[in-house]
Amino acid sequence: MKIIVCMKQVPAGTKVDIDPETGSMKRLSGETRTNPYDLFALEAALQLREKLGGSVTVLTMGPPQAEEMMKDAYTMGADDAIILSDRKFAGADVLATSYALSQGIQAAGGADLIICGKQTTDGDTAQVGPAIAEHLGIPHAAWVAEIVDADQDSIQVRQDLVSVSQTSKIPYPCLITVDKDMCVPRLPSYILQKESQDRPVKIMTFDDMLDHNLSRYGLVGSPTAVERMFAPPEIEKQVYFEGDAQKKTEDLFNVLVKKKVI
Numbered sequence: 176m177k178i179i180v181c182m183k184q185v186p187a188g189t190k191v192d193i194d195p196e197t198g199s200m201k202r203l204s205g206e207t208r209t210n211p212y213d214l215f216a217l218e219a220a221l222q223l224r225e226k227l228g229g230s231v232t233v234l235t236m237g238p239p240q241a242e243e244m245m246k247d248a249y250t251m252g253a254d255d256a257i258i259l260s261d262r263k264f265a266g267a268d269v270l271a272t273s274y275a276l277s278q279g280i281q282a283a284g285g286a287d288l289i290i291c292g293k294q295t296t297d298g299d300t301a302q303v304g305p306a307i308a309e310h311l312g313i314p315h316a317a318w319v320a321e322i323v324d325a326d327q328d329s330i331q332v333r334q335d336l337v338s339v340s341q342t343s344k345i346p347y348p349c350l351i352t353v354d355k356d357m358c359v360p361r362l363p364s365y366i367l368q369k370e371s372q373d374r375p376v377k378i379m380t381f382d383d384m385l386d387h388n389l390s391r392y393g394l395v396g397s398p399t400a401v402e403r404m405f406a407p408p409e410i411e412k413q414v415y416f417e418g419d420a421q422k423k424t425e426d427l428f429n430v431l432v433k434k435k436v437i
């Protein structure tokens with residue numbers, strides 16, 4: 176059973192620097208940490224390896240300083256780590272990021288199961304996981320709240336969607352994105368830190384990709400254009416109406432009249 180976990184380095188705080196000229200995120204200009212959702216993805220993968228055997232590889236696309244995050248993944252129990260790092264990957268939107276990651280997965284020999292976090296705390300689109308699956312042409316389930324069961328052929332997952340809870344059995348190869356609180360990420364192990372301190376982190380570049388069509392990667396392969404960045408206007412304080420239906424209706428009516436809506 177080969178599992179690949181996609182992990183992203185994000186800014187440590189909530190502040191994301193934006194280049195006002197290009198609208199691009201200058202994500203890694205300050206202190207960084209592992210995207211919190213990806214720790215749940217890694218823990219889920221480690222638990223599956225304990226149950227089914229096999230290996231867990233962590234994969235990221237980012238600058239070489241992502242090595243620190245990958246070393247942290249070793250101290251939790253990951254077997255291998257790969258960074259996709261090349262200037263040709265820079266400036267990628269969701270489409271180009273997910274394409275490069277799908278290429279990296281193929282260049283690494285593929286996987287039975289790919290696990291991503293549900294979303295990141297910087298880009299926050301929650302689209303990269305499903306987009307990787309689409310590029311690879313494999314089934315996926317997003318927003319997984321629980322891994323109900325897994326064997327050597329398939330995984331059974333529960334997704335808690337906005338108004339419905341759904342349980343599906345998906346054959347490998349497949350991809351899932353996991354929600355927070357679906358497990359408790361383990362703490363780094365001192366023993367694993369000692370054991371893995373000399374274990375290298377593999378760097379893959381554009382040259383290692385199977386598809387060398389430059390128009391699919393980085394800024395060139397990114398159709399998204401940020402036209403304008405602005406702070407949204409403050410939303411007016413919410414008003415709650417109390418009382419029975421008659422009173423609530425009258426109060427609402429009075430507010431609408433006062434605001435000249437009616």
Ligand SMILES: Cc1cc2nc3c(=O)[nH]c(=O)nc-3n(C[C@H](O)[C@H](O)[C@H](O)COP(=O)(O)OP(=O)(O)OC[C@H]3O[C@@H](n4cnc5c(N)ncnc54)[C@H](O)[C@@H]3O)c2cc1C
Pocket residue numbers: 180181182183198199200201202210212213216234235236237265266267268269270272273276290291292293294295297298299300301302303304397399400401
């Ligand atoms: C026009 C435009 C320009 C941009 N320019 C830049 C830029 O110049 N520099 C820059 O850094 N960003 C840039 N971005 C942001 C970048 O595209 C997103 O950060 C990226 O697409 C990932 O999306 P997300 O953070 O929303 O991931 P989500 O879809 O929210 O992430 C879900 C999961 O996918 C996986 N994942 C996501 N990203 C990675 C990754 N890189 N490696 C491994 N796993 C991952 C993780 O498991 C994560 O939990 C730009 C975005 C746009 C729209």
